[in-house]
Amino acid sequence: MRRRHVLATLVAAGAAVALVIGPQMPSAVADSTQLFVYRVPATSEAAAQRLLDHGFDVLENRSGTDLFVLGDEATAARLRGAGFRPAVSEKLQPTTWKAPSTRLVPDAAAPVVAPVDETYYGGYHTVRAQHAHLDQVAANRPDLATVVDYGDSYLKTRNPATGYDLKAICLTRKLSGDCSLTPSAPKPRFLLMTQIHAREIVTGDIAWRFIDHLVNGYGSNAQVTALLDSTEVWVVPIVNPDGVDLVQQGGNRPYLQRKNLNGAAGCANPPTSSNQVGVDLNRNTANHWGTSGVSSSRCAQTYPGTSADSEPETKAINNLFRRLYADQRGPNDSDAAPATTRGAMISLHSYAGMNLFPWGWSTRDSANDAALRRIAAQMSQYNGYQYGQPGEILYNASGTSDDWSYGELGIASFTTELASCGSFTPAYSCTTTDWNKNLPALMYVAGKAKAPYQP
Structure with missing residues (x-):
């Protein structure tokens, strides 16, 4: 049966975030460098829109009535303050690959490869x-x-x-x-x-x-x-x-930039999980x-x-x-x-x-x-x-x-x-x-x- 509203169908298990660590929340001392994926119940279209209205990074992913929000430790407090009940779904692992040098980096050396x-x-x-x-x-x-x-x-x-x-x-x-x-x-x-x-x-x-x-x-x-x-x-x-x-x-701390780089808005650049320039x-x-x-x-x-x-x-x-x-x-x-x-x-x-x-x-x-x-x-x-x-x-x-x-x-x-x-x-x-x-x-x-x- 087709669903006419945002919440009636479960997402296939393979599309949900794979690594679930349970309901433990981050520590009280916020670490802005560690990113998490939070599972957030959103039982109506209005709730989904409210997450976006608050500026949360709502991922293009859903499991049943839950949406997923990317953010640092402070994001959990912001979600609770907005009336949501977040649970940690995934703690993102550090990235260890080195980023290349290109011409958008001030004073960067020219790449050594073709x-x-x-x-x-x-x-x-x-x-x-x-x-x-x-x-x-x-x-x-x-x-x-x-x-x-x-x-x-x-x-x-x-x-x-x-x-x-x-x-x-x-x-x-x-x-x-x-x-x-x-x-x-x-x-x-x-x-x-x-x-x-x-x-x-x-x-x-x-x-x-x-x-x-x-x-x-x-x-x-x-x-x-x-x-x-x-x-x-x-x-x-x-x-x-x-x-x-x-x-x-981004190097070892990825810059998860979604938007273009229209800097007219005066937002953070490099980007954070909740603040980035662009449209x-x-x-x-x-x-x-x-x-x-x-x-x-x-x-x-x-x-x-x-x-x-x-x-x-x-x-x-x-x-x-x-x-x-x-x-x-x-x-x-x-x-x-x-x-x-x-x-x-x-x-x-x-x-x-x-x-x-x-x-x-x-x-x-x-x-x-x-x-x-x-x-x-x-x-x-x-x-x-x-x-x-x-x-x-x-x-x-x-x-x-x-x-x-x-x-x-x-x-x-x-x-x-x-x-x-x-x-x-x-x-x-x-x-x-x-x-x-x-x-x-x-x-x-x-x-x-x-x-x-x-x-």
């Missing part, structure tokens, strides 16, 4: 490496790959010496008109976007593997060859490069902006910005979508995208183990709910995750990228929350687990791009 080989936290690729990888793929396989610079990050709009270009790669067997920035292109398009939330570091390396899987498999893997012969696959490995650059500087790019779009799943606190993780589409990263990715996809849906929430609609997208996140689809701002069915639900159910057959609207299995969230791409353009849009071994910074070997689970789902949705709303 940019494409630069990694942090045991194997995760830096922003420099991700961008170098795109260029390398395009140089080696010009018949299959085209790199597009689709905009500038927040920091680059302020100072070109410290920010980043925003880059995407188009993969297809290139014929006339392919990979052009026009919605009238001959082939249907699938787009994968990752690391819109900077701290969700596994997602960027899944994008890296997906690119290599397609390019290296063309001509030898029948499924890959058929896909690239018929479809354009677009990959944006890092939507939020400024934020990722900060994450990769949540996955709450910043104009689709029901600021109505649910957000915090008005400028330093909170889900701060949606001063207005819809306020951030350069949001404007840029939305403009890329508009140049890739025709507007195939009417302006009203109740309008359906027609059966002839082409196009699909997935936004990768971590670490709840879920396949989500619009609407996120409400548990109201979209006019294409049956088809979106059918695709998400098949994705779950591949990766073993729960599926549903955010408000059905997690909590409502407005201004998200998939609500915008479906609402504005009508394309079949999904968010996949990787399980990521129950951590934002798991051992790099965890990427193999997520990759093996999710490759079939990625290939399936990419193959649906030609007619996603048809059986």
Whole structure:
């Protein structure tokens, strides 16, 4: 039976936080360097929203009626003061990998490795490496790959010496008109976007593997060859490069930056568990902006910005979508995208183990709910995750990228929350687990791009 409110369905055991230490609370003397995951009963949508209103770092994870909050020892007292009953679910273990030096670190020495080989936290690729990888793929396989610079990050709009270009790669067997920035292109398009939330570091390396899987498999893997012969696959490995650059500087005490680095709010930088600069790019779009799943606190993780589409990263990715996809849906929430609609997208996140689809701002069915639900159910057959609207299995969230791409353009849009071994910074070997689970789902949705709303 489908749940119409936020709390009626249990999250699968594998998606819940794995390491439970019991009800013991941290000591009375707060340690701001030790982070915990707190299990917090939230028995209504109003309770979930109240957690966000108070500026708590509510993780994209749920177990039954409980949500999970990331924070230090002082967070437990703040939760109790707000009327909640937190229990320690996990004590985060220290990270021992050394962060790389990059150009956003004042006076840092130049990296001693080639940019494409630069990694942090045991194997995760830096922003420099991700961008170098795109260029390398395009140089080696010009018949299959085209790199597009689709905009500038927040920091680059302020100072070109410290920010980043925003880059995407188009993969297809290139014929006339392919990979052009026009919605009238001959082939249907699938787009994968990752690391819109900077701290969700596994997602960027899944994008890296997906690119290599397609390019290296063309001509030898029948499924890959058929896909690239018929479809354009677009990959944006890092939507939020400024934020990722900060994450990769965290060293032994990770900087769990979620947002971009719009410092206008005057919040903490480097970030703490409850205070960080920036705007949540996955709450910043104009689709029901600021109505649910957000915090008005400028330093909170889900701060949606001063207005819809306020951030350069949001404007840029939305403009890329508009140049890739025709507007195939009417302006009203109740309008359906027609059966002839082409196009699909997935936004990768971590670490709840879920396949989500619009609407996120409400548990109201979209006019294409049956088809979106059918695709998400098949994705779950591949990766073993729960599926549903955010408000059905997690909590409502407005201004998200998939609500915008479906609402504005009508394309079949999904968010996949990787399980990521129950951590934002798991051992790099965890990427193999997520990759093996999710490759079939990625290939399936990419193959649906030609007619996603048809059986």
